[in-house]
Each structure stands twice: as structure tokens, then as C-alpha cells.
Amino acid sequence: MDMTSxxxxxxxxxxxxxxAGAAASRNIDRSVISKQISRLEDDLGVRLxxxxxxxxxxxxxGAEMIKKSRxxxxxxxxxxxxxxxxxxxxxxxxxxxSSTIIAKRYLQPVINDFQKRFPQVEVELRLDDRVMDxxxxxxxxxxxxxxxxxSTLIARKIARNRMIILASPEFIDTYGMPKTxxxxxxxxxxxxxxxSLRVTTIKYLDEHGERIEKNMKSVFRANDGEILLLKALSGxxxxxxxxxxxxxxxxxxxxxxxxxxLKLLDYSAMYAVYPHRDLPVRTRLFxxxxxxxxxxxxxxxxxxxxxxxxxxxxx
Amino acid sequence: MDMTSxxxxxxxxxxxxxxAGAAASRNIDRSVISKQISRLEDDLGVRLxxxxxxxxxxxxxGAEMIKKSRxxxxxxxxxxxxxxxxxxxxxxxxxxxSSTIIAKRYLQPVINDFQKRFPQVEVELRLDDRVMDxxxxxxxxxxxxxxxxxSTLIARKIARNRMIILASPEFIDTYGMPKTxxxxxxxxxxxxxxxSLRVTTIKYLDEHGERIEKNMKSVFRANDGEILLLKALSGxxxxxxxxxxxxxxxxxxxxxxxxxxLKLLDYSAMYAVYPHRDLPVRTRLFxxxxxxxxxxxxxxxxxxxxxxxxxxxxx
DNA sequence: TTTGATTGGTGCAATTTTGGCACTAATGAA
DNA sequence: TTCATTAGTGCCAAAATTGCACCAATCAAA
Numbered sequence: 001m002d003m004t005s006x007x008x009x010x011x012x013x014x015x016x017x018x019x020a021g022a023a024a025s026r027n028i029d030r031s032v033i034s035k036q037i038s039r040l041e042d043d044l045g046v047r048l049x050x051x052x053x054x055x056x057x058x059x060x061x062g063a064e065m066i067k068k069s070r071x072x073x074x075x076x077x078x079x080x081x082x083x084x085x086x087x088x089x090x091x092x093x094x095x096x097x098s099s100t101i102i103a104k105r106y107l108q109p110v111i112n113d114f115q116k117r118f119p120q121v122e123v124e125l126r127l128d129d130r131v132m133d134x135x136x137x138x139x140x141x142x143x144x145x146x147x148x149x150x151s152t153l154i155a156r157k158i159a160r161n162r163m164i165i166l167a168s169p170e171f172i173d174t175y176g177m178p179k180t181x182x183x184x185x186x187x188x189x190x191x192x193x194x195x196s197l198r199v200t201t202i203k204y205l206d207e208h209g210e211r212i213e214k215n216m217k218s219v220f221r222a223n224d225g226e227i228l229l230l231k232a233l234s235g236x237x238x239x240x241x242x243x244x245x246x247x248x249x250x251x252x253x254x255x256x257x258x259x260x261x262l263k264l265l266d267y268s269a270m271y272a273v274y275p276h277r278d279l280p281v282r283t284r285l286f287x288x289x290x291x292x293x294x295x296x297x298x299x300x301x302x303x304x305x306x307x308x309x310x311x312x313x314x315x
Numbered sequence: 316m317d318m319t320s321x322x323x324x325x326x327x328x329x330x331x332x333x334x335a336g337a338a339a340s341r342n343i344d345r346s347v348i349s350k351q352i353s354r355l356e357d358d359l360g361v362r363l364x365x366x367x368x369x370x371x372x373x374x375x376x377g378a379e380m381i382k383k384s385r386x387x388x389x390x391x392x393x394x395x396x397x398x399x400x401x402x403x404x405x406x407x408x409x410x411x412x413s414s415t416i417i418a419k420r421y422l423q424p425v426i427n428d429f430q431k432r433f434p435q436v437e438v439e440l441r442l443d444d445r446v447m448d449x450x451x452x453x454x455x456x457x458x459x460x461x462x463x464x465x466s467t468l469i470a471r472k473i474a475r476n477r478m479i480i481l482a483s484p485e486f487i488d489t490y491g492m493p494k495t496x497x498x499x500x501x502x503x504x505x506x507x508x509x510x511s512l513r514v515t516t517i518k519y520l521d522e523h524g525e526r527i528e529k530n531m532k533s534v535f536r537a538n539d540g541e542i543l544l545l546k547a548l549s550g551x552x553x554x555x556x557x558x559x560x561x562x563x564x565x566x567x568x569x570x571x572x573x574x575x576x577l578k579l580l581d582y583s584a585m586y587a588v589y590p591h592r593d594l595p596v597r598t599r600l601f602x603x604x605x606x607x608x609x610x611x612x613x614x615x616x617x618x619x620x621x622x623x624x625x626x627x628x629x630x
Numbered sequence: 631t632t633t634g635a636t637t638g639g640t641g642c643a644a645t646t647t648t649g650g651c652a653c654t655a656a657t658g659a660a
Numbered sequence: 661t662t663c664a665t666t667a668g669t670g671c672c673a674a675a676a677t678t679g680c681a682c683c684a685a686t687c688a689a690a
Contacts, residue, residue: 002320003391003395004318004391005317018637018638019637019639029680030638031678032678032679034639034640044398045401045406046398051638052685053685053686054636054637055637055638056638060401061398061401065394069394072390079322079384082379083359083376083379084359086376087360091360092360316647333667334666334667334668335665344651345666345667345668346649346650347648347650348667349668350648350649351648353668366667366668367656368656368657370657370666371667
């Protein structure tokens with residue numbers, strides 16, 4: 001290991017706030033960090049950290065080194081990316097983050113096919129609902145519902161995100177088929193709720209084209225589509241959710257669209273998010289593959305719902 | 316060894332024009348270079364060099380990597396220098412270049428004392444008359460006669476450079492003591508001649524204050540002061556040389572000043588040359604030590620010549 | 631206060647990496 | 661041709677790195 005790597009290690013330590021944190025993030029032993037940082041101090045001839053047995057603070061010299069380390073990291077990153085532009089075949093590690101449901105339903109099939117075509121690409125998939133700092137964490141690509149505010153990133157719309165209201169036949173037997181939105185709003189509902197996507201009301205246009213937001217009688221909230229579907233299948237709640245969460249349940253008749261004549265408003269679209277810079281070949285190809293899989297105009301998940309083109313269009 | 320070091324190695328290879336050259340400059344085996352460059356190409360996934368068994372050319376990717384490698388070298392250098400600013404005690408390697416005679420007579424004593432005071436400093440002394448690119452070769456400090464033209468460097472005047480005309484008593488016995496410059500110009504002379512300093516004429520002011528340049532009957536030229544002194548001591552030539560080349564020969568009576576009433580012009584002064592940037596502590600201290608050793612107003616070598624203050628002043 | 635978990639640091643053994651030597655094949659100059 | 665020099669490879673010894681076990685110090689919770 002040479003000085004540059006040691007400086008980057010120092011940067012890791014400072015950014016993680018501890019030797020242990022840095023070691024964990026790199027999957028190496030704490031002792032390695034300790035030894036390398038000591039070695040760096042010897043080589044530079046300067047103490048970089050003021051140690052107090054369980055923590056540390058930067059010395060003046062350390063602070064300057066951190067600045068330079070950031071520059072080094074950026075420059076080295078640029079250099080590697082530059083080299084990647086010359087790859088004909090995609091290579092390296094593709095780091096992707098998305099919510100669990102998107103990954104499971106729509107990324108995994110693409111990944112399987114992608115790795116058959118390009119065995120040189122390793123894929124690292126991080127399932128997490130939190131919107132993370134993809135630059136700091138080193139992700140190539142993130143899939144999110146809703147446009148992120150961070151303007152240092154590029155957000156590319158992948159697919160629209162239409163809503164659907166579903167209940168099981170048992171639910172309908174129990175509560176009766178609701179004829180109006182007012183009836184529906186009195187029935188128990190299970191909502192999709194996560195940090196990036198909260199579906200707490202039903203948004204629709206009434207017969208005059210007025211935008212209405214109707215509160216629901218929420219009895220269950222979760223950030224996992226399958227859990228919500230299980231809840232709905234149990235007949236104890238109906239669900240209001242984005243169509244991309246629905247699998248074959250509607251086609252199979254286990255869940256039935258409710259109030260299909262309501263004109264529901266689309267929720268925030270699904271976006272692919274990536275850093276504002278030249279994409280490595282692997283990222284570009286993977287993104288293309290995902291877009292192809294999901295479909296250009298009509299997202300693949302809408303085909304899971306028979307006749308969906310005409311549902312919730314206010315007709 | 317990691318990517319940064321390998322990129323710097325690549326840079327070395329390209330700047331030296333061959334693997335072998337780079338290996339020689341680093342004192343390592345060619346095979347190491349070969350293996351590390353191959354490894355770098357694997358890691359980047361790009362061929363950097365077009366090889367033809369005995370030479371190579373850069374690929375497009377290689378050329379880009381070279382650019383980035385230069386940036387990396389510069390940034391890493393800055394970083395190390397920044398750290399050096401925090402040294403209280405000087406450390407590291409002090410790389411100095413000068414002509415042989417300057418080093419032998421005036422640097423070596425300073426170095427000996429300096430390393431007693433600061434054992435942590437290693438000294439690397441390159442004796443070379445050529446004016447080299449001290450930045451590219453990584454020198455901290457150069458001592459030269461004559462102000463260098465390169466404005467990216469700082470040239471600091473260390474001492475004036477007065478001339479002296481010397482001959483041995485045997486020479487005077489043989490040719491007689493010359494009474495005038497015209498007589499002298501007919502006698503055989505040995506000149507100091509190197510790439511940085513050529514003493515081919517006698518420059519002086521006549522009784523009217525006119526600047527005169529008198530040709531000499533040169534019979535021997537060398538770029539080593541001691542060789543010239545040996546020539547003069549042999550009695551077969553007189554010498555015209557900068558005073559700093561003279562050791563104890565005049566004080567010992569082995570050589571005698573000739574035409575001391577002539578008003579000789581100073582030759583280009585002696586300069587210390589260093590890169591235009593913050594000096595490491597070791598360099599600053601060493602330069603101070605050299606200046607102190609040589610003396611503020613009257614250079615130490617002038618004390619080797621009795622009464623030199625009044626010689627060659629036109630009185 | 632005591633207990634327990636976590637911190638950074640150190641010694642030691644196993645593993646990995648590196649560096650040098652000997653050798654090969656290819657090239658260009660004499 | 662011959663000869664010197666080039667880059668590259670396999671092998672082995674030497675050096676560096678890593679991870680484990682353990683320690684002392686610290687902080688938080690019981």
C-alpha cells in the first residue's frame with residue numbers, strides 16, 4: 001500500500017468518524033487501519049490525529065491532508081472513469097441501489113440476463129428505502145420513485161406510476177362493493193408508506209375536473225409491497241398502491257380493482273438516478289436494459305392488470 | 316503497490332522512453348516494471364502501450380492516463396510538501412546538484428556539519444556540470460555559476476565571483492614575470508571551460524575605465540579546477556580562473572598572483588537555484604548553512620588568497 | 631459503583647505481494 | 661551474419677500486509 005491509498009484510508013477514517021467504522025466499511029481488520037495510519041504519519045513526518053483513547057480529532061496538518069486526500073480521491077476517480085471510457089466490453093462492479101420491491105420485481109430479471117451477456121460485470125445491489133448519497137457511497141445507479149431534489153445528480157424518468165385501488169373478493173363480501181369514493185373512504189385501508197413514497201390519501205379528479213384529495217381510514221402501513229398485498233389478500237383491508245407493486249394477483253382474480261371509473265392521478269414517476277458525469281459502459285448498458293425491460297410507453301407492470309389502460313381514467 | 320504508484324511508474328516509463336530506462340532510474344529490475352504495467356492495464360481494463368518487441372508507443376487511452384498521471388504526480392507532490400511545512404525538525408532526502416568543484420570545496424564541509432546537526436536528513440549530491448532540469452529530476456537545490464534563464468526557478472545570489480590570474484614560481488622563472496597584459500597574452504594559459512562557465516578571455520578595465528576583453532593563448536582547457544591547478548603548478552601554463560577554485564595554493568606560495576594591479580571584472584556570481592515554491596525545512600536550513608559557510612560579503616575562498624581584497628582592483 | 635461493550639493499539643503467525651535472477655524471443659545496429 | 665539490447669515470464673527468496681488474539685482505556689448502562 002502506498003501513500004495515496006493511505007491518504008484515502010485516512011479520509012475514510014475521518015468521514016466514518018472512527019477507525020472501526022472505516023475498517024467495517026472496507027471489511028478489513030481495525031488493526032490494519034491503525035497500522036497504516038501510523039505508517040502514513042511516519043512517512044509524512046507529521047501527526048495527523050490527536051488520539052484520545054476512544055476517539056480522535058484532526059490536527060492542523062491532518063486537516064490539510066484531508067483536503068488534499070479529497071482532491072486525490074476525485075482525481076483518481078476521474079482517471080479510472082477515463083479509462084473506463086475505453087472499455088468496449090463492460091467490466092467492473094455495477095453498484096445499484098433501489099427499493100426492495102423495484103429490485104425484486106424489475107431489476108433482478110434484468111440483472112440475471114445482463115450477467116449472462118456480460119460475465120465480466122459484478123453486480124452489487126443494495127436494497128434500501130432511504131434515499132442515500134449515491135456519490136459518497138459510490139453507487140453507479142439508483143432507482144427511485146419521485147424525482148430527487150439533488151441537482152448534482154441526473155434523474156431520468158423510467159416509467160409513469162399509475163395508482164390502483166384493490167381489494168380481495170372476501171373484502172367485498174364483507175363490506176360490500178363500494179359505489180362511491182365516500183363509501184370507500186370509510187373502509188379500512190392498508191397504505192404503502194416509506195421515506196420516499198407515502199400514499200396516505202386518494203388523489204383524483206372529480207366529474208368537474210377538480211383535483212380532490214380524500215383521506216382514508218388507514219389501519220395498516222408498511223414499506224413493503226408484498227406485505228400490503230398479503231394484507232389485502234387476507235380480506236381485512238383494501239389497498240391503494242402504485243401499479244408497479246402489483247404482481248399477478250389481479251390477473252389471478254385474488255384482488256379486484258375497486259371504483260375503476262375514478263380518475264386517479266399518477267403518482268410521482270419512477271426515476272433512474274446517477275451522478276452527473278460520464279457513465280461507465282456497464283452503467284449505460286444496464287440502464288438501457290432496464291428501460292427495455294420495463295417498456296417504453298406502457299410499463300411492464302401495467303400488463304399484470306387486465307384492461308388497465310382503461311381503468312381509473314374517469315370514463 | 317497500488318494504482319497510483321503504477322500510474323507514476325507508467326509516467327516514468329513514458330518519460331524515459333523505455334522500460335529499461337525507467338527501471339534504471341529507480342534501481343529496480345526491468346521485470347518489475349513489466350509486471351506492474353501489465354497489472355495496471357489489467358486493472359484499468361485498457362491497453363496503454365502498443366508494444367513492438369523492442370519499443371512501444373502510447374495508445375489513445377495510454378495518452379490520457381499519462382495526462383492524469385502528471386496531475387496525480389503534481390498533486391501528490393503538493394501534498395507531501397504541505398506535510399513538510401509542519402516539520403519542526405528537517406527530515407527526508409535533500410537532493411542537491413552542483414559542479415564538482417563547488418561541491419568538493421564548499422558543500423561537503425557544510426553537509427558534514429549539517430548531518431551532524433540533523434541526522435534525520437539524508438543527502439544525495441549529484442555532481443554534474445550540465446545545467447539540468449532540477450524540477451524534472453526532483454532536486455531540491457542546485458548551485459551554479461551564472462544566473463539561469465529559467466524563470467520558473469528562483470535564483471538566489473550566494474556570492475560574488477572575482478577572477479584571479481595565477482602562475483607558479485617555475486612558470487615565472489621560465490617566462491619572466493609579465494609586466495603588462497600584452498606580455499601576458501602571449502604566454503600559455505590553461506582555462507576553466509565547462510558548459511556553464513567558460514573563461515576564454517581576460518576581461519578588465521583599462522586606465523580610462525574602458526572595458527577590454529583580451530584573448531589568451533589557450534593551451535589547455537578543462538572543466539575541473541584541480542586539474543587546472545595541477546597544470547599551473549607544473550609551471551607549463553598560467554591560469555585565469557574564478558577565485559572560488561583556488562585552495563591553499565596561493566597561501567602556500569605554490570602559485571603567485573600575476574598582474575595584481577589589473578582591474579579584473581567579476582565573472583557571473585554563484586547562485587543557489589531552487590523551484591518556485593515553498594521550500595522544505597531541510598532545504599531552507601541547508602541553504603542558510605551554505606550561505607553562512609561561504610560568508611555574507613566576502614566569500615570564504617577569498618580568504619585563501621592573502622591580501623585579495625586589494626588585488627585586481629586597478630590600484 | 632460495577633459491568634460490559636467498544637475504542638485504538640500491539641505482537642505474532644499466515645498469507646500475499648514484491649523484487650531479483652535467469653532465461654527467452656524479438657528487434658535493430660554494426 | 662553477429663552482437664547488444666529490448667520486453668516479457670517463471671521461479672524463488674525476501675518483504676510487506678493482513679487477521680487474530682489480546683490489552684488498556686474509555687464510556688454508557690445497569
